Amino acid sequence: MYWVTDPIEGLSSTVGLQTPTGGGWVVIVGVWVVLAGSGVIAWRRRHGSTAKSPAKESAEPTPVAEAVLTDEERVHRLLESNEGRMRQARIVEETEWSKSKVSMLLSEMEAEGSITKLRIGRENIISHPGFEPDATRSTLESRT
Known part of the structure; x- marks a missing residue:
């Protein structure tokens, strides 16, 4: 959301609040990516890495x-x-x-x-x- 001012006759009075259009999907996708990444990190910490290095084998x-x-x-x-x-x-x-x-x-x-x-x-x-x-x-x- 952001504030909108009336550009008529140079007045700087506040007219109202508007929500930006089209930016909602970006926020939803960003939140989803952060949650998915956190889930992967948590799973790896709990279950550990199953891949063995050749030196260990x-x-x-x-x-x-x-x-x-x-x-x-x-x-x-x-x-x-x-x-x-x-x-x-x-x-x-x-x-x-x-x-x-x-x-x-x-x-x-x-x-x-x-x-x-x-x-x-x-x-x-x-x-x-x-x-x-x-x-x-x-x-x-x-x-x-």
């Missing part, structure tokens, strides 16, 4: 492959990759499991005979049978 196979392994198999693979033995604290770091979970799992594995645990001071050395540190072997045992 190439990095995923390692965690997926490890997710298929049992906890025992994962510990055995760690030991194999560390020459048959490693500290228990390092197993906790590498697996990102809690200390209590690792401790319970290793105790079960030791009871089954699939690993050996050696207490040295305040830490445990975990090893596959036959890969224990030399200091733990008896002098009567033959070394091969």
Whole structure:
């Protein structure tokens, strides 16, 4: 809306209000575009982007492959990759499991005979049978 003045004889009195013609559609389309854009932004924030970048896809196979392994198999693979033995604290770091979970799992594995645990001071050395540190072997045992 705008004010209209009477141009007759130079008078500047106000005659009345008029609504511009043809501009209504522009306002309606503008409001619709803003609402649609807001809806799209809100939907993306709620549902996130489903497209994966190629770099992420190439990095995923390692965690997926490890997710298929049992906890025992994962510990055995760690030991194999560390020459048959490693500290228990390092197993906790590498697996990102809690200390209590690792401790319970290793105790079960030791009871089954699939690993050996050696207490040295305040830490445990975990090893596959036959890969224990030399200091733990008896002098009567033959070394091969």
